């Protein structure tokens with residue numbers, strides 16, 4: 616069975632992006648889910664000095680090995696002040712020092728959500744622009760606005776138009792995963 620990496624790009628133990636990434640991954644058939652929980656990672660803050668003195672932390676090497684060992688990726692981005700969370704950026708920066716193609720050319724379903732009406736549109740725009748230069752093969756993408764209003768645990772996306780748009784992106788991703 617193919618392996619699907621699931622990542623909520625937030626260190627929050629209550630991360631809505633972790634919930635959303637898992638929900639999206641559960642819509643994909645014929646895959647085994649491999650979850651990475653950023654709240655359990657204890658990485659030092661990246662600096663070139665620390666890299667020089669101590670090398671790349673094993674957690675970053677392990678993260679890349681997990682990506683490389685999966686067939687496809689579901690990543691949901693949390694947005695802090697219009698950009699990536701510090702925890703995700705830190706993991707990403709460390710990992711890019713181990714392997715510049717962090718996403719290892721694996722098919723990716725890229726998501727974002729937030730309690731606000733833009734659903735993380737700014738961080739999504741940043742990732743759409745930069746991930747392809749970092750081994751990101753983005754097959755489909757979707758931002759879910761106002762998570763608290765539009766998502767119900769056990770039910771999923773409640774707004775019909777948003778659900779239709781999300782389902783269309785999942786279908787694109789499913790086709791790539793199954794190919």
Ligand SMILES: Cc1cc2nc3c(=O)[nH]c(=O)nc-3n(C[C@H](O)[C@H](O)[C@H](O)COP(=O)(O)O)c2cc1C
Pocket residue numbers: 623624625626627629630631632633692693694695696697698728729730731733734735
């Ligand atoms: C420091 C900080 C900055 C934030 N900036 C934004 C923002 O720019 N846009 C947004 O939609 N939400 C913003 N939020 C709200 C987050 O979207 C919200 O906390 C969300 O739950 C984060 O996703 P997560 O639960 O997956 O960590 C911010 C929250 C924090 C703590």
